[in-house]
Amino acid sequence: MTKVNQNFLKLPGSYLFSEVARRISAxxxxxxxxxxxxxxxxxVTRPLVPAVIEAMHKAVDEMGAEETFRGYGPEQGYDFLRxxxxxxxxxxxxxxxxxxxxxxxxxxxxxxxNIGDIFGVDNVVAVCDPVYPVYVDTNAMAGRAGDYxxxxxxxxxxxxxxxxxxxxxxxxxxxxxxxxxxxxxxNNPTGAVATRDQLKEWVDYANKNGxxxxxxxxxxxxxxxxxxxxxxxxxxGARTCAIEFRSYSKTAxxxxxRCAYTVVPKDLERDGxxxxxxxxxxxxxxxxxxxxxxxxxxxxxxxxxxKRQTQDVIDYYHANTKVIMDGLSKAGLSASxxxxxxxxxxxxxxxxxxxxFFDLLLDKAxxxxxxGAGFGPSGEGYVRLTAxxxxxxxKEAVERIVKML
Ligand code: MLT
Numbered sequence: 001m002t003k004v005n006q007n008f009l010k011l012p013g014s015y016l017f018s019e020v021a022r023r024i025s026a027x028x029x030x031x032x033x034x035x036x037x038x039x040x041x042x043x044v045t046r047p048l049v050p051a052v053i054e055a056m057h058k059a060v061d062e063m064g065a066e067e068t069f070r071g072y073g074p075e076q077g078y079d080f081l082r083x084x085x086x087x088x089x090x091x092x093x094x095x096x097x098x099x100x101x102x103x104x105x106x107x108x109x110x111x112x113x114n115i116g117d118i119f120g121v122d123n124v125v126a127v128c129d130p131v132y133p134v135y136v137d138t139n140a141m142a143g144r145a146g147d148y149x150x151x152x153x154x155x156x157x158x159x160x161x162x163x164x165x166x167x168x169x170x171x172x173x174x175x176x177x178x179x180x181x182x183x184x185x186x187n188n189p190t191g192a193v194a195t196r197d198q199l200k201e202w203v204d205y206a207n208k209n210g211x212x213x214x215x216x217x218x219x220x221x222x223x224x225x226x227x228x229x230x231x232x233x234x235x236x237g238a239r240t241c242a243i244e245f246r247s248y249s250k251t252a253x254x255x256x257x258r259c260a261y262t263v264v265p266k267d268l269e270r271d272g273x274x275x276x277x278x279x280x281x282x283x284x285x286x287x288x289x290x291x292x293x294x295x296x297x298x299x300x301x302x303x304x305x306x307k308r309q310t311q312d313v314i315d316y317y318h319a320n321t322k323v324i325m326d327g328l329s330k331a332g333l334s335a336s337x338x339x340x341x342x343x344x345x346x347x348x349x350x351x352x353x354x355x356x357f358f359d360l361l362l363d364k365a366x367x368x369x370x371x372g373a374g375f376g377p378s379g380e381g382y383v384r385l386t387a388x389x390x391x392x393x394x395k396e397a398v399e400r401i402v403k404m405l
Pocket of ligand 1: 040041042043109132188249
């Protein structure tokens with residue numbers, strides 16, 4: 001009989017955002033008059049900017065003419081996009097990343113999950129707690145997480161690094177030796193950022209122990225404070241220990257368009273292998289590249305108009321963050337994040353459980369959030385709000401929350 005991957009059977013319930021969506025739909029079906037405002041999944045609401053649309057239209061026309069039509073593209077991405085990334089996202093910040101260290105993909109979520117293909121099952125994996133659930137679930141699927149302990153809400157083989165109020169939501173180097181370390185800054189879900197010194201400690205740790213840092217900087221476009229590092233490669237030594245994930249989803253409204261990239265430096269070697277070569281091998285075998293039209297759209301955000309227009313959109317979301325933070329603070333609630341991230345990490349009033357507060361907010365204010373406990377045990381007692389809604393809807397959601405409380 002066909003055997004299934006037993007690790008899938010160990011996964012608890014459903015994927016966090018699917019569960020949130022299911023509960024919202026169930027509530028909606030039972031209360032059809034309710035006008036629900038979703039500040040739950042971090043999905044953008046602003047349309048693609050004109051520079052992107054124009055580039056994509058042009059690319060569609062090219063695909064419709066025999067002389068300019070393109071079939072399979074390079075699995076790693078077209079040179080025009082890899083060159084633009086190296087130039088604008090790295091060189092402009094004083095960081096040397098070569099185009100052939102950049103792998104264009106259909107999403108940071110896919111890459112964060114797929115990267116596990118090239119690492120052994122017996123590596124010890126360390127994750128922040130709370131954490132973007134993709135890191136945990138994909139390691140569980142691969143058999144690196146062990147067994148799920150329902151009562152504790154955690155996997156017995158993963159190393160959890162609590163990110164709590166007491167440590168400024170910043171993970172500390174674990175006592176256990178970790179081989180693979182997931183870091184995400186600006187952080188999803190807490191919105192916290194890491195300083196240069198903090199990142200330097202991680203880089204030194206990883207180089208000393210032969211570990212690999214998987215650095216998710218999908219939200220770097222939301223950094224507003226001067227000295228916050230935008231990329232881990234701003235930290236000396238990162239080229240020999242870190243892989244970086246980036247995405248156009250939140251930067252340029254590509255959640256429905258699908259385009260991202262992963263940087264694997266050629267200096268990164270582990271277990272006698274060049275990690276760049278392994279990832280290239282994996283991508284060539286399992287991935288056929290991002291559509292040409294989409295990559296043209298992504299490249300357009302590096303033009304002067306594209307940069308200006310996407311920054312306007314980021315500013316729009318930042319204005320929402322301010323509305324949310326101001327409203328919550330007026331209501332006497334404690335919240336953090338928001339300044340360098342599109343996420344606000346709200347402490348539930350009266351130590352209410354995350355899912356209880358989620359239900360209360362949905363029922364009494366018709367506002368949907370994401371329960372902190374869904375991101376890990378240390379997220380209990382918090383919920384995450386996103387700034388990706390429309391400005392009017394966000395204002396109204398905050399008014400409703402304040403009124404409810
Ligand atoms: C989130 O809400 O955390 C994100 O939208 C999920 C994602 O980027 O996959």
